[in-house]
Amino acid sequence: MALGLFRVCLVVVTAIINHPLLFPRENATVPENEEEIIRKMQEHQEKLQLEQLRLEEEVARLATEKEALERVAEEGQQQNENRAAWDLWSTLCMILFLVIEVWRQDHQDGPSPECPGGDEDELPGLEGAPLRGLTLPNKATLSHFYERCIRGATADAARTREFVEGFVDDLLEALRSLCNRDTDMEVEDFIGVDSMYENWQVDKPLMCDLFVPFTPPEPYHFHPELWCSGRSVPLDRQGYGQIKVVGAEDDTPGCICGKTKLGEDMLCLLHGKNGLGRPGSEAGVSLCARDSQYLDTMQVMKWFQTALTRAWHRIAHKYEFDLAFGQLDTPGSLRIRFRSGKFMPFNLIPVIQCDDSDLYLVSHLPRGPSGGGPAASTDWLLSFAVYERHFLRTTSKALPEGACHLSCLQIASFLLSKQSRLTGPSALSNYHLKTALLHLLLARRPADWKAGHLDARLHELLCFLEKSLLEKKLHHFFLGNRKVPEAVGLPEAVRRAEPLNLFRPFVLQRGLYRKTVDSFYEMLRNAPALISEYSLHVPSDHTSLPPKAAVS
Known part of the structure; x- marks a missing residue:
């Protein structure tokens, strides 16, 4: 029994002493596959080193980009600050300029001969x-x-005025004889204006400018609405006005054609034949703008040209010269052409008087202040x-x-x-x-x-x-x-x-x-x-x- 226990202990001690992990031997033999394992470990180590280098380069690049972005942000902030300062100075300069301009208009509006x-x-x-x-x-x-x-050169200005005035008197009288007093516009006597009647005409040929006022049939009248220059008036409408057709009693827009029975052959110059637009009837000339109570300058000029043409055909046999419209861009321009080849131009311009003053609203001006035209066809120029x-x-x-x-x-x-x-x-x-x-x-x-x-x-x-x-x-x-x-x-x-x-x-x-x-x-x-x-x-x-x- 004791001998058996001794043998077992001896075997255990011998095994412990000979275990390679506890007591390695210097001359121990390396297994055959250990070199392969070492080679793979070395390759893995090299890969790790390369990955580490790549990561270090990536970190460096990110750091550089971060610095660049911070620098750009700082420059943008500085530019925004400079722009804000510049906008502030620009605003102050504009305010100062406006103040100076207002002061000049208030205190230096008079003419300076210097x-x-x-x-x-x-x-x-x-x-x-x-x-x-x-x-x-x-x-x-x-x-x-x-x-x-x-x-x-202007010695014959008086003779020219006399000749043109005599002919225009005859022409307007013929026009009145063709109009119906109950439904048509009433044409008044002409008014001579501009250089020929102010005695400083120098351009040749001599040119007479004549205003021809006209009024609507009773009981209606024109109501001018002036747009004098002012802060509440758009810049393109300064110096213009509009003309509304107004009733005599209730002061409401209207036309006589709606309350009077017209003959079959009578034309309402405001709204067409009989104002009803009967099927098959010939439409008359409308002087008001579409869907508006205001006179349209182009429609008035078309009516005026048509009326003058009819009047001339009535008296043409009395004269030995021809009459025709002159410049196409000036609707009131007329030209007398003699058989000798010489010609005499003049302008007949339909106008509307503003109340009882000498201020007139003009559809077109052959010569006058330059600049842009009216903003709308219902705008009439103050003359x-x-x-x-x-x-x-x-x-x-x-x-x-x-x-x-x-x-x-x-x-x-x-x-x-x-x-x-x-x-x-x-x-x-x-x-x-x-x-x-x-x-x-x-x-x-x-x-x-x-x-x-x-x-x-x-x-x-x-x-x-x-x-x-x-x-x-x-x-x-x-x-x-x-x-x-x-x-x-x-x-x-x-x-x-x-x-x-x-x-x-x-x-x-x-x-x-x-x-x-x-x-x-x-x-x-x-x-x-x-x-x-x-x-x-x-x-x-x-x-x-x-x-x-x-x-x-």
Whole structure:
């Protein structure tokens, strides 16, 4: 028993001592597959090292991109701060500019006869000598030029007016005889306006502009709604108005055709035949805009042209000349053509009187303030032509005998006309010249317009135009001008209106402004040579009135 236990213990001790993990032997033999395992472990270790390098490169790249993004964000934030500061300064500068402009309009609205020096920053790239450097011919040359070239060329103006007025009287009388007093418009006597009736016409051939007022049949009337210049009026509608057809009793829009039985052959000029549009009936001419109670300018012109054509056919056998419409873009333009080949143009313009004043609403103007047209066909242009004629006549009575105010206007208009033929028409018109003269007449003493001051006043007129062009501001003479004497009789709404800038289109159209200023300075440069040349030789390129028009 004891021997057996001893043997078992001996075996256990021997096994423990010979276990390779507890007591390894130095000369132990390595299994055959251990080298393969070591090789694979080395390859795995190399892969791990390569992966570690790749991860380190990726971390470095991400860190670089993060720094770049942070740098871009900082720059963007700095730019936003700079932009905000710039916007703040721009807003402050704009507010300051508006304040200065309002102050100038409030305190410097009167005309300034002084010549401007010219601002190079205001007209970048424009070439032209300042007006102060202009040397006009002396008084003797100017007087000789006026007597020979202008006064002599307009000597037959009185005969032209007399001939045209006699013919238009006959034409309008024929028109009235064709109209029905109960349903048709009533055409009144014509009114002569513009340069031919203000005695400063220089363009050839001589042109008569005649207003023809018309009114609706009783008991209805026209109700003008004026849009004088003001803050509540859109810029494109300043100086315009609308005309509503209003009943006499209830002051509501309407037409007589709805309350009166018309004959089968009678036409309502407002709403067509009988106002009912019966099937198979011939439609009349509608003067109101579609679905509106306001008169349409184009429809009125079509009606007026049709009426004139019928009137001419009635009296054509009495005359030995032809009558036709002139310019297509001027609906009221007419032209008398004689058998000799000579012609005589004139303008008949349908207008509507504003209440009992001399203010008229005009459908179209053949010549007048430049700028954009009306915003809608129901917009009628306010015309102060009758007031302008009365003001010039009244002022002339207070001036010295032989005053030079109309001579200045004629010479300036002559130069502008020749320049327009040379380089084409610009936005500067005769109406602007007349407006400038009216401002100067109000600012100057009567004694300053003596005949001997022609050169000084002409220089001053051109100087005033240059100043207005440089400032892009030429105020309408009557609208909002509180310096106009009350004796002129302007309506109070016109006197209280905000001033209307006739040069406002120059602010919006830089190309038109550049062309106009270039043409103006070229006209100034050509003026001395042109006046001297025409003083010596007057070209025979004008068409005169025939000795006597034959009337059968």
